[in-house]
Amino acid sequence: MKPALGVCYYPEHWPEEFWAEDAALMAATGLTWVRIGEFAWSRLEPQPGKFAFDWLDRAIKTLGNAGLKVVLGTPTATPPRWMIERHPDMLAVDAQGRPRKFGSRRHYCFSHLGYREASVRIARILGERYGRNPHVQAWQIDNEYACHDTTLSYSAAAVAGFRNWLAQRYQSPDALNRAWGNVFWSMEYADFSEIDPPALTVTEPNPAHVMDWRRYSSDQVVAFNRAQAEALRPLTDAPLIHNYMGRVLDFDHFDTGADLDIASWDSYPIGFLSDRLEDGPEHKRRYLRQGDPDMQALHHDLYRAVGRGRWWVMEQQPGPVNWAPHNPAPLPGMVRLWAWEAIAHGAEAVCYFRWRQAPFAQEQMHAGLLLPDSAPAPGLAEAAQVARELATMPDIKPTQARVAILFDYPSAWAWEAQPQGADFDYFRLVSEVYRGLRKLGLNIDILPLTCADLSAYKLVLGPGLFTLPERLVAALSTYDGLAILGPRTGTRTPDFAIPVPLPPALPGFDTTIALTESLPNGAEEPLEAGGTVGRWLERLEGTAEVVERTRSGQPVLVRSGRLHYLAGWPDPEAMVRILRNACAEAGIVTTDLPDGLRISDTATHRFYINYAPEPQSHDGVTVPAAGVTWTPLP
């Protein structure tokens, strides 16, 4: 398939006389997709039931006539002010009990059935009008679910929904009391109506209570998304997409993804480096204008899994953004690099956000491909370059990765509910495993826990998994590749209890976690073979063969056959060694990449992606700072 470029556009923000010229310039730049409409509800339905589609008709026609394919968004992330009048209780409520008010976006509670119905209604009306429009070749449902912490809402609708969900799940309060262990601290309920969301409790609530609340809340996002998808399905053949946000794990993307055709995500490498990564100031200074070298690739691989192979970047950072603590500009070259990196990972499309910088409202400091006065912004030339380069490339075919990481949204909820160590974070743990593999030059697949066939892979990693589903345990027990589970994997039952026999309870594997330590900075334990483990350290007992141990002799990595259990959180040195050794044994060729350089292989090419602010060389290939280059694979 030939990947394509696109852009996000807001015809309603500009005089109509701009549209044709904008469309022409998009096409001339080599863009083929244009996403529109996802925030335009107040212009589509200015008053309840009074619609104004003429402008959108004309906008789609203008764009289509210029040769562009439209992604049409349902505008449900921005209900108009009159909607609040109709459903005063539709606003989400925060954990402190305060309604989250109108005046920005995402001001709705996923549990509110009235608003859910209103969303389906506008989706259906749009589907009816544009579902067969030849220019509308894809749909986006809503926008960035969960962004701005909007998954969890403590509204009356959510309370009622949660109780009902619990009643469905447990059938009797006794069953719930047993499952949660409510005998502890006399927390037993006599009726589902007595149960509130876990908020404002005197000290920490029961983690089993929190876990069910997180599951319920995720399910509401899934239901909200599914309702719109079901409304659109009969009305269009175009694929349905949602644009996920970076490092958002509050709902299960595999679940929403199952109702959609393509997964997409919004990639803001520089903003994310600044506002959602734990790395230290030195790393953040080095990558200030490039973003973290692995954050984007991890999301690309994750959304390839969520989209079952089909995925896009729906919003690509084109210059400085407005929402991070500090907002520097990309190094020259990065706007091109990010697009190529996505393409190398199999993106079908990369759309820049946004076409022209809006001079008004919240995002006026967010760069576009054009300045507010329509002059070209620095990103435009780089986007055009990507388009030209793409035109000269053959189809990009994916290659099969030999390494996979098992990824699980509920594990993120579980360890948020019970970090045990203040800095234990599931995503960070997964990222550090991913980073270790990327430094070794590997392509990686992300797998959901529902995956029961691991045969494509020579090495499978499963860090930090809350529970191990039986099917997965079965798959592992017959797997002839090498697997490394842990730390903290399989340490809970689905009811959030410690299983007996004690974890990890792996098939044919004599090792149990007798004790767990969470450790502050500075209390890392050195390993015999170099590097350290810190933050998390499980004390293993049993006869399993020891592969890695601390200098004091405590086992840290043990094995039974090709199945390994890792009992601590390795530092970068130990992580890379452990992974390099595992690859060697598994028959995977690795290479040691210089700082900031990454490799991604497609079926036909090897891409060299240099996040460093200086040139890097490898295998005789020299890549300029913030550069990307590729060589044909033999």
Place this chain on the structure above:
Amino acid sequence: MKPALGVCYYPEHWPEEFWAEDAALMAATGLTWVRIGEFAWSRLEPQPGKFAFDWLDRAIKTLGNAGLKVVLGTPTATPPRWMIERHPDMLAVDAQGRPRKFGSRRHYCFSHLGYREASVRIARILGERYGRNPHVQAWQIDNEYACHDTTLSYSAAAVAGFRNWLAQRYQSPDALNRAWGNVFWSMEYADFSEIDPPALTVTEPNPAHVMDWRRYSSDQVVAFNRAQAEALRPLTDAPLIHNYMGRVLDFDHFDTGADLDIASWDSYPIGFLSDRLEDGPEHKRRYLRQGDPDMQALHHDLYRAVGRGRWWVMEQQPGPVNWAPHNPAPLPGMVRLWAWEAIAHGAEAVCYFRWRQAPFAQEQMHAGLLLPDSAPAPGLAEAAQVARELATMPDIKPTQARVAILFDYPSAWAWEAQPQGADFDYFRLVSEVYRGLRKLGLNIDILPLTCADLSAYKLVLGPGLFTLPERLVAALSTYDGLAILGPRTGTRTPDFAIPVPLPPALPGFDTTIALTESLPNGAEEPLEAGGTVGRWLERLEGTAEVVERTRSGQPVLVRSGRLHYLAGWPDPEAMVRILRNACAEAGIVTTDLPDGLRISDTATHRFYINYAPEPQSHDGVTVPAAGVTWTPLP
């Protein structure tokens, strides 16, 4: 004019038999002003409508008979408990929706018209009784507006007032929607009654919405102050004063100042160093017992502007205070130094706060000139010394500064609404320009943006101005002095949009801001000529002559004729160089002062003010640690 000293006194705190002795000692110390009454409402009107003025009559007589002139305060910063009974909705409400309760002070909402009326009533009653009293020679209205974050209130009265204010300003919701750019994110309103203050929104509200809310809130302070001023005017010929707080920019002091005769401020150098300056720990340790060397002078110059030449220090720190994170004592000499510094900047009066340390209630750890047992506190002797020294001085006449800084309260609101970089702060930016000029030994005037005549100045600075009023642009275009605008100056329309053509759009000046970066610590860009720019850096395009550039060649200071635009935030080294060069070109003589030493010139004298904890010498003059000295000017 001969400057005078004074003191703040609370006769209601002490047995009546103390009063005459206190008054005699004040007079013997050389004090001539005594401020009273500003917190005494519960003693003046113990029950609604039941007044008790006899004690105040006697207090004023006792003080007046001792030769003291009284500043009488209206007590509206401390409404009695019964007032809340009458107006339960008069309390301010915080952004979280919680009423801010009785039990300290400033417990009222500026928007509440019932309380505003009650304030006018007590002011009128006091005016009627004391307006012609020969001992009452000045009035203070209320106390420290905005202190304790009291400008913004989200009460029902404020919501109603805001809607009405918006209706007046925009006349139609459509006009407001256009002005704010509410098409963005479907934020359009159909009626003014749909608009709330910008609080508890899901993500950031529209900055245009915030800006109007800030304007509205400032206007309520102005209206509250004006109502009392108008009540007092017909009843007295004495000047009306308000005492502003340090680094409070939440309302427009120029606007309140227009209704008053004299501006005053409350100067707590050691407390302010500790609780409201960004300087690092080394600076804060060096000036721990002195305060920052420029913070007071900047306020002196600012309030001289607010008072249109007439200004006081109404409260001067006399020893340790009680409200900063840590509260050390002034170095011996500082209580004298601070007073002389104010006088050198043109203060008509400097009043110490307070006469005798109160042994009870909130400020019991706040020093006075006397200890609670009436023994002299260390400050008393220094105050007496200033009085003796003043007696030997000729009148202090101001000299005309040759450098001015344009200062604008709305700019502070704008960049609070849209910092873009987490540490961008308008006051800090202005302070650093001011500090650079003071290190060069210069007198400075502060100018409001309404200033249309710059002819008195050879150099005008305009850092961080939200908008550039047309009159000011006109003045600059004919100005034959040297001007430096920026960074971030003129980058918005009054409606908080990016203007097109792009900023700074200065007359006859080919430069535009194509891109803006906010930068974290450690990401400063070195300049060719030394020093760095950091925190904020605008990328300029155009043909304007480049005066300063980064080592990578990016323009940082450009000019067209004598008008300059500065595109970044200089570090201290670069700041001083840029200012020194500008002064040289403008024909202003500068000098490089040793660390902590400052110079202030009057028409007749040069004052050397040494904030350093060790002696400093300059021009053959040696000033002891924490000392001040002066030499006649030729």
Place this chain on the structure above:
Amino acid sequence: MKPALGVCYYPEHWPEEFWAEDAALMAATGLTWVRIGEFAWSRLEPQPGKFAFDWLDRAIKTLGNAGLKVVLGTPTATPPRWMIERHPDMLAVDAQGRPRKFGSRRHYCFSHLGYREASVRIARILGERYGRNPHVQAWQIDNEYACHDTTLSYSAAAVAGFRNWLAQRYQSPDALNRAWGNVFWSMEYADFSEIDPPALTVTEPNPAHVMDWRRYSSDQVVAFNRAQAEALRPLTDAPLIHNYMGRVLDFDHFDTGADLDIASWDSYPIGFLSDRLEDGPEHKRRYLRQGDPDMQALHHDLYRAVGRGRWWVMEQQPGPVNWAPHNPAPLPGMVRLWAWEAIAHGAEAVCYFRWRQAPFAQEQMHAGLLLPDSAPAPGLAEAAQVARELATMPDIKPTQARVAILFDYPSAWAWEAQPQGADFDYFRLVSEVYRGLRKLGLNIDILPLTCADLSAYKLVLGPGLFTLPERLVAALSTYDGLAILGPRTGTRTPDFAIPVPLPPALPGFDTTIALTESLPNGAEEPLEAGGTVGRWLERLEGTAEVVERTRSGQPVLVRSGRLHYLAGWPDPEAMVRILRNACAEAGIVTTDLPDGLRISDTATHRFYINYAPEPQSHDGVTVPAAGVTWTPLP
């Protein structure tokens, strides 16, 4: 008396068939006490008025038959969910006005008389059933009062209670206004019904207001505890106990202790090091798996005072806990060491918390003596070792300490209400004095301020005491030992005013505090004799003899006869020197202990307790890392 070991057990958490085996293993381990029942209300009274005691009958019998003595808890820290239905207003309310909800524990307001009555009822019912049961040999009332910040509640019940309490205390609003100094800022009240708890005020409330609120709140804990004690008294001869938490000073433990027979506390050395000590990261790393070397001993001595000689450790950490920011495991040996340290300080019993790790609910990561699968956890062997060692020891008789520290809960409230320096903390000040004495090898007694006979001691310390009661001043004036008061001692009247004559106003002692400085880190004043004072420094005036002074000559320690006043907060070096010199003069033999080693003497033995992670030697005795050893005293 022969000290004993015990354990906390939850029969309701386990299948009944486990009980006998558990009991047998407890006995075999050498445990003699077992605490049960304190969280079991929902199992004792599953529905209002429907009791289920049969299981508890059987559990007690099973445990008793195994030779164990039962401590039976009243379950009032965990009211069942149905109780909230009966008393919807029984929940505590936080300072922000939010009810603190069901779903964990301690969800009640001490002021709520309905819940207080319900607590008395369940206590009485339990007393009636088990008060004469031969196996029930002690009672615990409630659990960890104040834990999770539960002393202060702003509920309607608390507001009403507070007003009534104030009316009782002051009889008239005028008296209250005078006592609090409400003339300041017009805060005068006309009626008790106008007074709210001090919360959400615009700026700080009157500290006198806060102090009475703290006294009121403490009194409610006392009343709550007394009500249960009075219900149980006629029904049992077994001693009544409460288990206090570490570093909780929110209510007056001496007051609750007066209604009980034995004081106990819950000792979690590693958790406390991590979450409630101010020491720097180096200290915290060194003692990561041991806890602070003085924190436990200080509490042991404190609770010996609270229990008037009779005290226990009711919960002893047996391994990692679940609630601190990080939760490492104890070094091998610490589970033994902690028990012996308590015993050396006179504990009658040390009970481990808990028997078997619960695999469910909030504390599933909290270690027990057994793992969730009933395998022994590392702590079990150490507990058994202590039991064996105890069996070979003669009775442990206390020795009389020669040094005492005066300790006062209201002082903690006072300086929380008025820290004046951000890091002034009463407990920290006392701890640092205590640590200095312990480094010198001394046994210490803690004394309440009601103590009027100091004759047993050669040295008495009184740091940071809010007020000095007259009886204590009288005792000091005839005391022939050496006393050191200060800093900040006796600086307020009971009404929270600065006394005149000025403090410290000690008998026959010409020194007054003329000025007080609070100082940030880095602003310490060096002392002539070495070390520094920082954080707090009072400037003394008067003719008293100076013992220690700053290098600049300012007196820091002054004396009149054997009574000393210390005017600053010494660093560790100065603290130890001052204490060593005082001991030398007082005729107390001191010794300088190596880092982490501590000595505790009983009547017959000297215990060497080594908190260090390496062996330490002293007096020819070498103690292994995390070890404890003892030698007979001559």
